[in-house]
Amino acid sequence: MILIMAFLIGSMYAGAIYMMMRRSIIKLVMGLIILANATNLLIFTVAGPLRRGAPPLIAEGSIVPDQLVADPLPQALILTAIVISFGVLAFAVVLIHRVYEVIGVDDMNNLKDDSE
Amino acid sequence: MAVIFVCFLLAMVTPWLYRIRPELSVGLLMAWVAVVFLWFSQFYTDVHQGQFYQEYWQWVPSLGIQLSLHLDALALIFVWLISGIGFFILFYASGYLKGEKNLGRLLAILMIFMGAMLGLVTSNNLISLFVFWELTSVTSYLLIGYHFEQEKSKKSALQGLLVTVAGGLALMSGMILLAQVGGSYDIQYLLSQADRIQESPYYSLILVLILIGALSKSAQFPLHFWLPNAMAAPTPISAYLHSATMVKAGIYLLARLNPALGGTELWFWSLLLLGGTTMFMGAAFSAFSADLKRILAYSTLMALGTLTMLLGIGSDYAMRAFVVFLFAHALYKGALFMAAGTIDHETGTRNVFAMGGLGKKMPLTFAFTLIAALSFAGVPPLLGFIGKEFLLEAALLSWLVLLLVAISSIFIVAAALKVAWLPFTGEFKDTPHAPHEAPLSLRLGTMVLASLSLGLGLLAWLLNPIFSQAASNVMGAELSVKLSLWHGINIPLLVSLAALGLGCLCYLWLRTRSQTVDWIEKLGQYGPEMMWETFWQKLLAFAKWQSDIMQSGNLRRDIWVMALVTLGLVGWAAMRHWPGLPELELGEWKIHELAVVSVAFLAGLYTCLTRQRLGAVAALGALGFSVALLFVFFSAPDLAITQVLIETLTVILLVLVLFRLPRFQLYSSIKERWFDAGISIIIGFMMLMFILLVSGNHYYESISGYMIENSYVIAKGRNVVNVILVDYRALDTLGELFVLAIAATGIYAMIRQPRELS
Amino acid sequence: MTNFLTAFFLFTGAALMFLAALGLLRMPDLLTRMHATSKAGALGSGLMVFAVAAAYSEPGITARAVAVMVFIIMTAPVAAHAIARAGYVVGIDKWEGTIKDDFEDEFKEHNSE
């Protein structure tokens, strides 16, 4: 499964980078969104063995999980990362909105600042 | 040492004091300079017996940096010159620039300079010497740029500073290396380590670096060109900094370090060649120049070259000549510069060919200028004559050197006459201002210094003890100097007389040839100066070119660079530390997992390739949902929920924003897209390899075992992920909250803020 | 029995959802496709969740399963309405077999105001 996941994540990185190189500010932001997803999935995948059906929860009546559970730490990290990237990407989304509104350009190459 | 620092303190209050009570402030400064002169002079008795006076203030002891004062004969001579000439210069400047608004500032900077110069010559620590060294460069910059509204001044000031600072940097590097080789920044200690230093493999590098520093400061060929340009400064400054004191700093340093660095072949040849060239060139240009200050500036070059050459020769004669010539030159050159300034001030021109018959209008000036010029030309019984005798004696080393010195002397005689004879004699010519005898402030300096040239020439024996000691200091060995006007008839005397005669002839030939002179003066601007200026132009053109590339605003290119750097570094590291290929085991997989991965892959692919925006957004949503499902399959309920919610909010956000934006455009050509796809795929592949490699190399168990065990027992929570979020790693969560809040604030500001006037 | 019920609901649900997907694929225009998803899709996922309830027959799980079903059934028609309405706003192509459209005319009228 690692191989399959690795393939997916690698493709997502590739796609993200490709999107970011497209000069269009909209695609730039979409690239960033994919990138955030790719990163989260990467942490999830490399952190340890992928376990099926073993959420890191402790059942009522036990004080430790009854079975081997998935590593909760990367999950917590990813949760944090997801929320952070949401905040940051929301900013980026609104930024491109604003840029287009004020400057009227979508092409990154027309965004060079020539004057102070 | 406190006397030096009081100079700085006085400088700080001067601009303010000058505005309230100008006379008082000048008087105060002069009084203090007199105090400095006297305070140092009290050590004369010690010093002329070969003793010295030392003071230490720790500054940065961890780095071996102290503020240390070491007063020996060499230093004392310099102190006398600095404070003595400085005293008159202050007075002179106050008269010369009377009524100018910026005079207060000029005096302040002058005072800082003086303090720095005193510090420089009395330092016993290379670094504290360097500190004062750089301070003199900066003050010189500010003083050259005194007429800061004129382009020429600004340019000259910058050129002077860049040359001297470039040299300074070399000097600093050399000093550091010297200290590392010699074991200390303490100069006296280093002087005792000559063998160690000269045997070190780094000796030649040290020498070259220090030479670059010293020679740039002292305007030696090929770094001489800034000095004539520095004449853009007001005359008092030229007289003081660019003739009598600052430019001698480099010479001083070489003299000071001579016992440690001198005496080698490299030292000999480099100083001889560079000094000799400078001497000859300076003398020639001096004779051919038309501008009073330029004549003097070039002759200063000649003097500096001579001094350098003498240090290179390094014989007993040369060392004696060095001390005498140094002293004599400072006196007459200071006097002549002030005289030149006076003439300029009274007539409004500095072109010697535009003046004539001034002798009648300003007889006193004429008289003392002439005395100084005669010393300059080396006419007995003035001190300059004695200096020249010593010089010629040292030059006996080889006929070639003697010839060179002799020809230089001829030119200098001509130059001296051009300065002191041509403007004052002949028919009176009209000048921009109607000339009168100058006020006392403008005359006093010339008068005193010229008189000293004469008086000390006659009473030369008075200087014997101190000069002997100074020469010993330079030599690093006992040496005695006996000054007298008459040494008997010998080769130096004959050469000296011949030079006088030929110099007069040369003057007669030159005095009517102002046209030729212009042409020759221009010659000075070619060669090293042109190379230097061209170098800077080319450098700036290159800077512009590269910054246009670097700051092109092309994000695609920037990402390319980032991708290539990443690939390059990772690839390089991988080649150095080849970890082997990862094992390609498919492992346990399930059909639905594969299906979800395929959906995610296809959705991502579509997002990247489609030309429909909302289609891309929808596909992005599908991708996000698939990722959520993967989180479900691999046991991460909280993640899955969060992913679903965030994905939804992102889609909403994109939707709210997108409809104002234009539809997808194709900006890049097919070729570009293929290139980009290529690099993207390589990056993706790199990540794939990373995942596989790391998955095969879990070196340690995760610390989360502890977290799971104690989640309920200590933290009282059954959802371990939540316990991590609100307890184990609550700080992360707190930070995350702030990220959200800040993002919202930023977005709010971005959208709602009314546009400010720009 | 529990197993059978679970299997039955699961299978039926899955089949319905497949049907919905097939409908989405095969139906000729937006409106007819939506018939497929808003009915088969909603019911299918509802049934599958119900299978979970059947499998565990624990009150907590049943409650959640019911909640899922209620939410699905509440939201599906509204979403369908929203999308269809939006489709009319932007003007979708209708299948050529469509007999009449009372909405479109009024819509155009409304928009031209």
Place this chain on the structure above:
Amino acid sequence: MSSYSLIIRTATAIMVPLLLLFSISLLIRGHDEPGGGFIAGLVASSAFSMYLFAFDADSTKKFLKVNSRILMGVGLLLAMIAGFIALAFGQEFLTAQWLYIALGNLGTLKLSTPLLFDIGVYLVVLGTVTTIIIALAKSEDA
């Protein structure tokens, strides 16, 4: 301006309280089961997003009643206070404190700083998302 759709508005009117209820349920049980402040806050935010789509920015603002930026600030303060409480007991910042209040037959009421922290999280997330969407929708209306 917003699209007038009776059906969506009616559905929203029913869904919003359900979603809010659900969000608080997620918030409170988050320490033991999937959920927690983030998820709960996000669910609550989606309720308000729904409201925004059905109505408009101004009515959403009114519906929210508190200024959303202040809501964020309060949430941040709550989360920080939850961390600072430990200092009063001479423990490190963010060390969890638990308080059990016996309510007789009703069971025990468990109060804890992690819960307070999670409430802070909830408010911040809610404040953040509503700030963003209301501002955006307003600019759209303008």
Place this chain on the structure above:
Amino acid sequence: MMQAVLLPIALPMLAGALCMVFWFQPRLQTYLSILSAVLVMLSAVWLFALHAELGILVLQLGGWQAPFGISLVADTLAMSMVLIASIIYLGTLIFSLASQSKTSLRYGYLPLLNLMVAGVMGSFLTGDIFNLYVWFEIMLIASFGLLILGGEKAQLRGAIKYVAMNLLSSALFLTAIGLLYGMVGTLNMADVAVKLQAIEDQRLIIIVSMLFMVAFGIKAAAFPLFFWLPASYHTPAVAVSAVFAGLLTKVGVYVLFRFYTLIFTQDLDFTHHSILLWAGILTMVIGVLGAAAQMSIRRILSVHIISQIGYMLVALAIFSPLAIAGGIFYIIHNIVVKTNLFFISGIIYYQRGSYELKKLGGLYKDSPWLAIFFLLSALSLAGLPPLSGFFAKFIVISAIVAERDWWTLFFAVAVSLLTLFSMLKIWSYAFWGKKPEISEDSPMPRLTGQAYWMWVPVTFLAVTSLGMGLAAEFFFQYAQQAAYELLHPHHYIQAVLGE
């Protein structure tokens, strides 16, 4: 006592949160922020006192022993950075009293500034890799917000690139964290260091460390990853530019210093002596050339930031005690001086209405104090004695010479000269020359507060630069202590893990 480590982070956070609560009372926000800055400064001083008594200070948050919780660690380097950052924080706030527009105050300037500082402080003090990521993001998102306050075209243009590159760097950083966690299963820096040391096969680690290098390289604006900086740093309000210039990129450098002394020292020849060294050299050369080509004060200053980063990288690359101490001295000095130069450019702007060199002149005559302060700062930046920059440069160059690395020496020296050149360019155009005619079409920018507030931080920082030079011994002692701690990581590790 250890709670003191928390203060530099918690105070600005608290101030930020309160500023949001009091969203509609800008005046109250101002008082709160200044109070916070003063308290942070005091707490930094307290940290120094505690450190002298107790050694490296460690706070285990949530009462969880390292490596299970998050540790905050104050070693000499971190404390010094905190202290200097708090000075910049206060200075910027005071400067803003005069210059910050009313609109920006009403739209979140102070909460953003406070929280950016919190992010900076957190980055300095955290002992946890992932937590560092969080602080980075706080810093980053707050800087995004500050960057666009004002909403001018240039700001928006610059912001796009800034956002894109920094997000890319964040993603890379996060990726690297994930991979590292996968290998060692821990996030605490000290624990990571210990565990990495014990691994026999270091190959994969070195390869993964390259990702950290690139990520931090972008943050630090190292060659060739600096593009975002010249595109954006000159665009926001001048107080913002100043605090960006002073603090943000230095955080990147700080982190490089932290990671490449504590964690990634497996193959010094490769990571330090090859990559960092040449990255440093190229960074300083390209940066200074870029600065030399500019014709606007703020652009010169912005681009020049890059060049100075190069020096710091070179210091790290050399990796000798002297070099590291020099690097740390350099960072501290540079923060003071660079910020001040931006402040001064602000005063120039408010006096003349432009940043363009061609539209300036005559300030030497009209504003002598400004001239003095500029000279102090500019010459310090160029490394002229006896100012702070001289010792910074001197120590680094001494270390270079001690390595007998002539190429590096050559470039370091050449860059120093070009630095002087670019500073004198400003001097020559803006301070010398004739006062230009003020044209009608470009109205003068108006101050929103009393002008003297701008002079307070400028004076203080100029005096600080001079003081750092005159009392270089004092500062160098601390730099040496910091370098010692960095080069002997077991002290750090022991303090954190308590073994």
Place this chain on the structure above:
Amino acid sequence: MRALAWNMLAAVLWVLLNGNYNLGSFVLGFIIGYFILLFCVRKHPSFSPYFYKVPTAIHFVIFFLYDLIVANIKVAYDIVTPKHLMKPAVLKIPLSLRTDTQIALFGNLITVTPGSLTLDVSPDKQWLYVHVMYLEDEEKQLREFAALETRIKNLVGGYDE
């Protein structure tokens, strides 16, 4: 009275969602529900009648589910058979229902019943636009809708705002 019913429902839902069947949980749900109602209802009283009669609502849900199942079978047939048998059309149905809740309910019910899909309500609430998949006889179709409308009226009617 209406608020109380709503509140009880909220409390029950709370208990169900939490899976904690005790009085404490119910009380907590009641309190939380109370605040949420306070928060929401004041502005939108229109939806509360729907919950006023809880038993009716339950009955209604069952009816709803039944329709859903039947609807699917017919559509399924058309999907799996290769040829499209349908005769789609958009009809305009007159509305006699007046409250928003009733109209919305009617619309949604139409969507889940066989072969029909609500598109929109006219702004004046007089008409409902419905997409029908198998329009054999328009009159008959309209009558069926009218019958459904009556049923809704019976179920949730009798209440005026």
Place this chain on the structure above:
Amino acid sequence: MSSVILVCYVTLSFAMLIALYRLIVGPSLPDRVVSLELIAALLVGFIAIYVVDTGATAFLDVAIVLALVSFIAAIGMAHFLERGGHRDD
């Protein structure tokens, strides 16, 4: 039982791919939105099977959230279209 689960997984997988196909080919935006809706519903189905398969009932919460919010995404898209978005965009 496990064979039923497998069959269901496979069925839903195919359904998902088909839905994705529609999402990709469109042709109009509303078509894509409908596909996304269906994908969300399929996710709920997947979760149901998964819960039965593994017994990890905690995932039912994901299903609840999915059911609640996927609808919001659809309304959001519809909103976009009504505010002047382009049909084939």
